[in-house]
Amino acid sequence: MIRQLPPTAAPIRTNDLIFGLWAGTRGSQPRKRFETVLREYFGSAGCYAVESGRTALRVIMEVLKSDSTLGKRTQVILPAYTCPVILTVIRDAGLTPVLCDITLDTMDFDEVRLMELVNSMTLAVIHVHPFGLPRNIDAISTITNSVGACLIEDACQSMGAVIDNRKVGTRGVFGFASFGPGKPLSLGGGGVILVNDPKWIAPFEMVTDQHDGLFSLNQAGMLESAMTWGRVAVLKLIFSPIGWWLATRLGLQRMGDDPRYQGYKLNWLSSSQSGIGHRALDHLERLNTHRHQAGHRLNVELSNVPGIRLFSMPLSGKPIYLRFPFLVENLERREALFKQLWSAGLGVGKVYQKPLDDIFPDLPRGPYPAAYYIAQHLLTIPTHPYVQDWDIKKMVDVIQQY
Ligand SMILES: Cc1ncc(COP(=O)(O)O)c(C=O)c1O
Numbered sequence: 001m002i003r004q005l006p007p008t009a010a011p012i013r014t015n016d017l018i019f020g021l022w023a024g025t026r027g028s029q030p031r032k033r034f035e036t037v038l039r040e041y042f043g044s045a046g047c048y049a050v051e052s053g054r055t056a057l058r059v060i061m062e063v064l065k066s067d068s069t070l071g072k073r074t075q076v077i078l079p080a081y082t083c084p085v086i087l088t089v090i091r092d093a094g095l096t097p098v099l100c101d102i103t104l105d106t107m108d109f110d111e112v113r114l115m116e117l118v119n120s121m122t123l124a125v126i127h128v129h130p131f132g133l134p135r136n137i138d139a140i141s142t143i144t145n146s147v148g149a150c151l152i153e154d155a156c157q158s159m160g161a162v163i164d165n166r167k168v169g170t171r172g173v174f175g176f177a178s179f180g181p182g183k184p185l186s187l188g189g190g191g192v193i194l195v196n197d198p199k200w201i202a203p204f205e206m207v208t209d210q211h212d213g214l215f216s217l218n219q220a221g222m223l224e225s226a227m228t229w230g231r232v233a234v235l236k237l238i239f240s241p242i243g244w245w246l247a248t249r250l251g252l253q254r255m256g257d258d259p260r261y262q263g264y265k266l267n268w269l270s271s272s273q274s275g276i277g278h279r280a281l282d283h284l285e286r287l288n289t290h291r292h293q294a295g296h297r298l299n300v301e302l303s304n305v306p307g308i309r310l311f312s313m314p315l316s317g318k319p320i321y322l323r324f325p326f327l328v329e330n331l332e333r334r335e336a337l338f339k340q341l342w343s344a345g346l347g348v349g350k351v352y353q354k355p356l357d358d359i360f361p362d363l364p365r366g367p368y369p370a371a372y373y374i375a376q377h378l379l380t381i382p383t384h385p386y387v388q389d390w391d392i393k394k395m396v397d398v399i400q401q402y
Pocket residue numbers: 052053054055082083085086128154156157178179180189190191264
């Protein structure tokens with residue numbers, strides 16, 4: 001059958017794509033408009049649309065470094081199991097990454113370890129909401145504040161997830177989200193910086209307005225903007241069941257792991273992507289509702305399958321399940337499940353197969369037992385709008401059977 005579900009997908013409407021073509025001729029105006037609707041969406045004091053989630057984090061790091069007191073600190077704490085590019089950005093900013101183990105139950109920081117790691121050199125703690133799961137922030141926030149460090153929420157995989165009636169990304173001093181391929185709102189690339197504490201707006205604008213060549217953001221010209229539009233159009237085709245079938249036959253699905261595609265530029269979001277984003281934002285709720293319902297059903301149906309472990313959900317949280325994560329206790333069974341789900345075209349994924357100290361061997365070695373366990377035992381299955389009821393039934397049948 002010519003059908004392979006992608007692990008994640010965020011279909012863009014053709015009308016929105018066409019609108020992006022026109023927006024591409026309008027300079028920085030579409031970005032400013034997109035930022036206005038993003039501010040309304042998140043309720044943040046400031047929203048700034050940039051070239052990627054990486055760019056967003058880099059700018060936040062530069063803003064923190066520019067602060068006369070905080071700027072003397074050099075350490076940034078992040079989970080030992082997460083997206084490796086976060087660590088690269090911390091290093092690019094000349095700062096020292098410090099890994100903290102997570103828990104098997106939540107995939108969130110192990111609070112006891114975090115308490116041991118924070119000190120007067122901690123500049124920031126990056127709290128990640130993985131796979132669309134909103135993670136509790138209160139304890140992490142208290143620990144971060146106890147040493148006067150800054151809490152940054154990484155909502156790259158979770159835009160639209162809610163906890164305590166607030167969207168994730170909006171309770172840290174800063175937050176950021178990504179519009180990269182496979183993200184909740186995908187513009188083929190892009191990111192947004194959320195400035196949640198108004199006192200940081202002025203320093204933020206000072207850093208990003210610098211024109212002395214030390215640090216400044218550029219707005220892509222018309223040609224570059226047209227190229228970003230082309231990328232959105234191609235990815236729209238690839239992130240569909242037929243497109244993904246073809247891409248996996250050509251090995252294109254591994255392109256994201258290639259270091260050549262992991263760089264980032266210090267650019268604002270292009271005008272065509274901003275135009276598409278502006279229109280696509282009101283479609284996000286519908287995409288997230290589909291993901292939430294599929295994830296909820298999987299959570300219920302897999303909750304009593306022996307040998308399968310699910311992640312806990314805070315009572316006050318509403319996940320968007322960008323992809324549904326679960327742990328398979330037996331490693332041989334995990335391989336068997338991966339093969340079966342893959343050959344049935346069901347979009348199974350293995351994500352970050354190593355903890356960060358294995359990917360960056362110059363870092364101090366663990367132990368990070370939970371990060372190791374999750375890296376080896378995790379699988380994800382898709383929840384996006386191409387996933388039909390019968391796909392979910394097949395996923396559950398395969399997981400129960402093998
Ligand atoms: C948790 C997390 N943080 C940050 C990023 C970086 O976002 P971008 O790819 O837009 O630079 C990603 C992207 O995969 C991510 O998954």
